[in-house]
Amino acid sequence: MENISIQHFLIVSTLMLFTGIYGFLTRKNLITMLMSAELILNSVNINFVAVNKFLYPENLQGQFFAMFVIGIAAVEVAVAIAIIISLYRKVRMIDVEKVNEMKY
Amino acid sequence: MEQIVFYILASMIVVFSVLTVTTRKILRGAVYLLTVLLATAGLFFLLNFNFLAAVQLTVYAGGIVVLIIFSIMLTSHVNEKLESTGNKKKFFSFIAVLAGALICISTILDYSFKEKSGIEIDTSMNKIGKDLLSYGDGGFVLPFEVISILLLAAMIGAIVLAKRETQN
């Protein structure tokens, strides 16, 4: 482990984060957008864990926060999919660009 | 050895992340996402966070991805190709994302982290369970309970939302 520093982990998580953001900005399908959001959350987890491991090894805050993030991600996905499915039932498609009923 | 494993996992994460957000086939996207999550779990193993890695595998890989795949099944055909996005939108998003990534990475590389080596992190089940349910210093019982209520609320909410409206 001597040759792998915290920077390595942070760079990986940064790349993952911005990939997720890119996906969130460009995908048209609501489910793929949701998947991008999962990437974003996951990159945060890596950060938490890496910081915990390398900077504050005396306790486990980073790990616990990562766990909570996983829990929240599960919650988010459950609710988001429920919304997506009921939306799909109503309008028979889940294209984010066409779901703009609420505009001005 | 660990170095090699890290680079393999890291490159997997980056490559499959990119594939997840660019593939035209939605089911493949889900599988790529699963790969990313698995590789992340591998990173956690590498760092000795065994319990967290297990949680990652069960909840993310086993729960969330399966849920996503289910919803894909419900809303689209397996081989359905996604419409591609406009190039203009892709271009501007790419510029923004690239700028953000460069800023972050350069900052990370510039910053001198004060790593503490020599202290072995204790990630045994024993310690995790005690910390999670203790209410003293370093205890996490309050967020634990809060998250349990959140899960309950989300469950009810998801059921209500997804339930078919009753016919009049």
Place this chain on the structure above:
Amino acid sequence: MEGYTFTVLIPLILFATFLLIGLAGGKLKPVFSGIAGVISLSVVSLISYITAYDYFFVNGKVDGVFGKIIVYDAEWLRFTDTLFIKMGILLDPISVMMLVVISTVSLMVHIYSLGYMHNEGGFSRYYSFLSLFTFAMMGLVISTNIFQTYIFWELVGVSSYLLIGFYYNRPSAVAAAKKAFIVTRFADLGFLIGILLLSSLTGTFDFVELTNVNGSAVSAGSSVLFMGLSSMTWALILVFIGCAGKSAMFPLHIWLPDAMEGPTPVSALIHAATMVVAGVYLVARLFPLYALSAPAALEMIAYIGAFTSMFAAIIACTQTDIKRVLAFSTISQIGIMMVGLGVSGYSGESGLGFTASMFHLFTHAMFKALLFLGAGAVIHAVHTNEISGMGGLRKYLPVTHITFLVACLAISGIPPFSGFFSKDEILVAVKEKDSFLFYFESVVSGLSAFYMFRLYFGIFWNRNTTYEHAPHEAGISMKIPLIILAILAAVTGFIPFSEFVTSDGIPFVSHIHWDIAIPATIVGLSGIIAAFIFYKKESNLSDKAAASLGGFYNTVHKKFYIDEIYIFVTKKIIFNMVSTPIAWFDRNVVDGTMNGVASVTNFVSEKIKRFQSGQLQQYAFVMVTGMIIILALIFYFLKN
């Protein structure tokens, strides 16, 4: 000041009565409201008489001077250290006299109304308004400061409005009420400006300070301000405009004849005996100021009073509605009072005009209330206001006949009735000051004898009209006030008024000046004789006389077309010249500004609503870009 503490009860009892009858009246039997009103007024009268006795005979005179006594004074509103308004009770000769006048007349009217209003709807409402009016009038006369006066002045105006419009389902009554309110309100604008000017000049609202002869108020504001008159003169003229509105001086008299649309007892109370003399009272209240620092304003008052008295007397000779005759007679008599005040000097015997004016106010209240109540009894009997529908009533209404005759003799100035004494004093005071006004007022006096006896003969003698229902004397509750007032009208002249009410509080003894009294009486008698010739028997003499006067008669009959002039001025000139441009301004500039603001907002919103595209990713893109820019700023530019 012990001994007067119960005086505080006067307004309190009246206000409580107003609230009681006004709030609970609908649930009581009407007659209880009337009886409650009469009882409360009786108590108030009693308190007033005790106060008057106490003041004039026991405590009031200190070192031979009737001073001002502040019984009670509470701070009511404080704006700044120097600007505050008090509420209190001030006793001095004129306010005590007014207490007696108001409570007496009001009590008579309350009793009389028990009979007169018996068959009318809204009995409780009527009595609550009467209480309100009496309360306001009492509050007005006992004010310790000019602002309190103003408050009660308006309250009097409101209750007058309510009572004139008592028959609110009769359009003419509603119109008359509005007219009275608007005209007096218009005049009160002058009053208010006058108050502000006066208080800014003297730095006080307080009557005691304002009228302190040795104080600073009298000499304040004496520099020439505008059009050759000092600022104090202007202030007092403005105050007088308010007085002229309330007291129906020319040209603000137009509301009073129309106010006769109210119930007759109301006319007796408000539009003959009490409210209309409020203007006279206020001038008397501020008299030291008028006499010492604004003689020009006082002179103006004298001439306006004189003109009004002549003008109204002439109109009164031609009116056929008996209440209108009485209304114009009231205007004329108030004009005479104003003349009395206007010619008076301050202090000692030169203040005879002041005393005479107050004396005339006192006697006039009695006999004019009597005349109105008598007219009410006549109207009650024959159900018409027109003089042509009456005649020969002396056989049917003996009590009314006698009391009416007493009142007519009193107003005509025939000894020994009360009007003789007060009118004589006024004429004496006028003669000393200005012989032209003296002859002028003598003619007015003759005219008043003429029109009153024209009325008297027209009602009680003249032709023998046949009535569908034989007119009969009114009930006991209406007779008693008539008789009491007739006695008062007959004997109050013997009160040595100058020993009680004088301009500077120092009593003096006045005598009857026979050299003036005898010619005045002869003038009065000749007026009566003329009326006798014209109207005693049914004849066409009066028509002939009217025909020979031709256009002049018509002009007078139409009240010199003053109402028409007002209509012309308001409708044609004010509405067209002022209101129309203002309406245009409102519609185009004010509304246009508002509409412009609205349409600019609308336009901008229309443009920027594109931001709300409903495109989730667009929002996210903007957010991410912003975040990245902030990150860049933090990391590269705000590092240290």
